[in-house]
Amino acid sequence: MLDLLKEMFSYPFMVRAIFVGTIVALCSSLLGVSLVLKRYSMIGDGLSHVGFGALALATALNMSPLTVSIPIVVLAAFLLLRISESSKIKGDAAIALISTGALAVGVMIISMTTGMNTDVCNYLFGSILSMSQSDVNLSVILSVVVLLLFVLFYNRIFAVTFDESFAKATGTNAELYNMLIALLTALIIVLGMRMMGALLITSLIVFPALTSMRLCKRFKTVIVNSAIISVICLWIGLTISYVYATPTGASIVLCNIIVFFLYWLIKTVKGVIIHDK
Amino acid sequence: MNLITCKNISFTYDGFPAVKDLNFSVEQGDYLCVVGENGAGKSTLIKGLLRLKKPSSGTISIENGLMANEIGYLPQQTIVQKDFPASVYEVVLSGCLNRLGIKPFYTKKEKTLVEENLLRMDIIDLRDRCYRELSGGQQQRVLLARALCSTQKLILLDEPAAGLDPMVTQELYELIRKINQDMEITVIMVSHDIHSAVQYAKHILHLYHTQLFFGTTADYKNSEIGRRFMGGGFRA
Numbered sequence: 001m002l003d004l005l006k007e008m009f010s011y012p013f014m015v016r017a018i019f020v021g022t023i024v025a026l027c028s029s030l031l032g033v034s035l036v037l038k039r040y041s042m043i044g045d046g047l048s049h050v051g052f053g054a055l056a057l058a059t060a061l062n063m064s065p066l067t068v069s070i071p072i073v074v075l076a077a078f079l080l081l082r083i084s085e086s087s088k089i090k091g092d093a094a095i096a097l098i099s100t101g102a103l104a105v106g107v108m109i110i111s112m113t114t115g116m117n118t119d120v121c122n123y124l125f126g127s128i129l130s131m132s133q134s135d136v137n138l139s140v141i142l143s144v145v146v147l148l149l150f151v152l153f154y155n156r157i158f159a160v161t162f163d164e165s166f167a168k169a170t171g172t173n174a175e176l177y178n179m180l181i182a183l184l185t186a187l188i189i190v191l192g193m194r195m196m197g198a199l200l201i202t203s204l205i206v207f208p209a210l211t212s213m214r215l216c217k218r219f220k221t222v223i224v225n226s227a228i229i230s231v232i233c234l235w236i237g238l239t240i241s242y243v244y245a246t247p248t249g250a251s252i253v254l255c256n257i258i259v260f261f262l263y264w265l266i267k268t269v270k271g272v273i274i275h276d277k
Numbered sequence: 278m279n280l281i282t283c284k285n286i287s288f289t290y291d292g293f294p295a296v297k298d299l300n301f302s303v304e305q306g307d308y309l310c311v312v313g314e315n316g317a318g319k320s321t322l323i324k325g326l327l328r329l330k331k332p333s334s335g336t337i338s339i340e341n342g343l344m345a346n347e348i349g350y351l352p353q354q355t356i357v358q359k360d361f362p363a364s365v366y367e368v369v370l371s372g373c374l375n376r377l378g379i380k381p382f383y384t385k386k387e388k389t390l391v392e393e394n395l396l397r398m399d400i401i402d403l404r405d406r407c408y409r410e411l412s413g414g415q416q417q418r419v420l421l422a423r424a425l426c427s428t429q430k431l432i433l434l435d436e437p438a439a440g441l442d443p444m445v446t447q448e449l450y451e452l453i454r455k456i457n458q459d460m461e462i463t464v465i466m467v468s469h470d471i472h473s474a475v476q477y478a479k480h481i482l483h484l485y486h487t488q489l490f491f492g493t494t495a496d497y498k499n500s501e502i503g504r505r506f507m508g509g510g511f512r513a
Contacts, residue, residue, distance in 0.1 A: 037357060152381045159371040162361060169327040169350040170375045170427045217407035219363040 008242055016131040017195060017248070021234045023143040024192035025204055029230035030150050031185050032205035033223050034161045036213075042095045043080045043182065045202040047189045049099035050076040052198035053106035055123055060113045066138060069190050076102075077186035081178060103198075126197030126249030128241050139191055146184050153177065158219055200249035204230060207256035214263040229259055279340065280305050280431060280463055281326065286335030288321045294486070295321040299335070301482050301491045305430075308457045308464045310478035310494075312471050312506070317484045319467040320353070323435050326465065347375075349428030349462070351420050353435050358416075359409060365419050366404045369395060372426030387426075394422040398452065414445035421452065425460075432456065434466040438473070446470070450477055471507050 008014045035041055054069035061068070076098070083094045110120055122130060150157070159167045160177045168174045185205070193201050208226035216222040237252030244251075279302045287297035296318030303309050311319050324330040325337065327350060349372075372394075373387040395401045398418045403411065408419060417437055424432050434453065438446040450473050457464045468474050474481060474494075481497040483490035483506065490502050497503040 037361060039357065155371070155374060155377070155381065155383065158363075158367065159374045161357075162363060162368065162371060163352065163355070163358065165329065165352045165355075166350050166372075166423070167374065168329055169352070169433075170348060170372070172374055213360075213362050216362055217364060217410075219367050222362045 025234040029208040032209035046099040053102035056106035077182040125247040130194040197249035310474035313484035349424035349432035372423035
C-alpha cells in the first residue's frame with residue numbers, strides 16, 4: 001500500500017492530478033449542496049456539455065483550452081440561470097436543448113478537424129494525464145477565490161438556498177447571489193472537466209450533496225460531510241484509475257455510487273430501528 | 278399614522294390583469310386580513326407590497342423609514358423546503374440576515390435575538406431538530422420566528438394556516454394575535470379562512486380581481502358582501 005502511494009507520488013502528472021482533483025472535488029461539493037437544493041443540478045450538466053463544445057473549439061483553433069472555455073461556460077451559466085428562473089419558458093427542456101446542442105456542435109467540430117480519436121474519449125470520460133502545470137496554477141487561484149467567497153457569503157448562500165422569496169422580500173439581493181453561485185459553478189466545471197470528463201463532471205456536484213443529505217440534519221454538517229465524501233472518493237477513484245488504467249471520471253463516480261448506497265442503507269436501517277421502537 | 282397607502286394600484290400576472298383598482302391603507306399596529314377566493318389576486322398583492330412585483334399602475338406609498346430590511350414575511354411553503362436539511366436554529370438565524378449590512382457573519386446580538394424569538398414561539402426545545410422532520414404547525418412556528426427576526430414593524434403572512442389541522446390553526450392565530458398586540462407589530466395576512474379573519478383582524482380587504490370591500494371588521498360583518506361570504510355562499 002505504502003509502496004503504491006510512493007510510486008504514485010513519484011510521477012509529476014499524478015501529483016498534479018491529485019492536487020487539482022482535490023481542489024475541484026472540495027469546491028464542487030460545497031457548491032453542490034446549494035445547487036441540488038435549489039433544483040439547479042441540471043445547470044451543472046448543461047454547463048459541462050457546453051464546456052465540451054468549447055474544448056472542441058479550442059482544439060480546432062489550436063488555442064489553450066482554458067482561455068476559450070472559461071468565458072464561454074461562464075456566459076452559458078448566466079444564460080442557463082436566466083432560463084431556469086423564467087417561468088415562461090420550460091426551464092428543464094431549454095437546458096436539455098442547450099446541452100445537447102453544444103455537444104452536437106462539439107462533435108461536429110471534432111469530426112471535421114482532428115477526427116474521432118482517443119482525445120475525444122478523454123474529453124468525454126476524463127483522463128488522469130490531462131493536468132498541466134498551468135492548470136495547477138490556475139486551480140490554486142480559483143480554489144482560493146471559491147473557498148473565500150463561499151465562506152464569506154455562507155450565511156447569504158444559506159438564506160437564498162432555503163427561501164429565495166423571503167430573502168428577496170427582506171432586502172437581500174438574491175439575484176446577485178444566484179449569479180455568484182452560477183459563476184463559481186462554471187469555473188469549477190471548466191477546471192474539473194478534462195480530468196473528470198464532460199459527461200461525468202456533474203456527478204462531483206450531485207453525488208456528495210445527495211449522499212450527505214441522507215443522514216445529515218444541519219446545513220453546516222451537510223456541507224462539511226459532502227466535502228469529506230467528495231475528497232475521499234476522489235482519492236480512491238484516482239488510485240483505482242492509476243492501478244487499473246481505468247478512465248478517471250468513471251472510477252471516481254463509481255466510488256461515489258458505493259458511498260451513496262452505504263449512506264442510504266444506514267438511513268434505511270436506522271429508520272427501521274426507530275420504527276420498531 | 279399610515280404605514281402603507283395604496284392608491285389605484287393594479288397588478289398583472291404573466292401579462293393578464295390579476296387585480297386592479299385597489300385603494301386601501303394600513304396603519305401602524307393594524308391587523309389587516311386580505312380575503313377572497315383562490316386566484317383572486319391575494320398573493321399577487323402581497324408580492325406587490327413586498328416590492329417583489331411592480332404595480333402596473335397606481336402608487337404604493339410606504340412611510341419613510343420602513344425599509345425592506347424591516348419587513349418580516351411568512352411565504353407559502355415551497356417544495357424545496359419540504360426536504361431541506363437544516364436545523365431550526367439555522368433557519369431562524371437566517372431571518373437576521375437583513376441586520377448584517379455588509380458584515381459576513383452573525384454576532385452575539387443576532388444570536389440573542391434568535392433565542393428570544395424561539396422562546397416567544399415556544400419552540401426552544403426544537404432548536405437542534407431538523408426542519409424537514411417537524412410537523413406542519415411546528416414548521417410554521419419556525420418560519421414565524423424567522424420572520425420576527427427580520428422585523429420590528431410589519432409582518433406579512435401568506436396563507437399561514439394552509440394545510441394545518443383546526444387545533445394547530447387556532448394556536449397559530451393566537452400567536453399572530455400576540456405578535457400584533459404584545460409586540461405591536463403591524464400584521465397583514467392573506468387568508469381564505471373568513472371566519473378566523475373576522476375573529477382576529479381589525480380591518481378586512483376583500484378581493485376578487487378588484488376591491489369588493491375595505492373597512493373595519495365590524496362594518497364587514499354587517500355588509501352584504503360580508504354576510505354572503507361568511508354564510509353559505511362560500512365557494513371554495
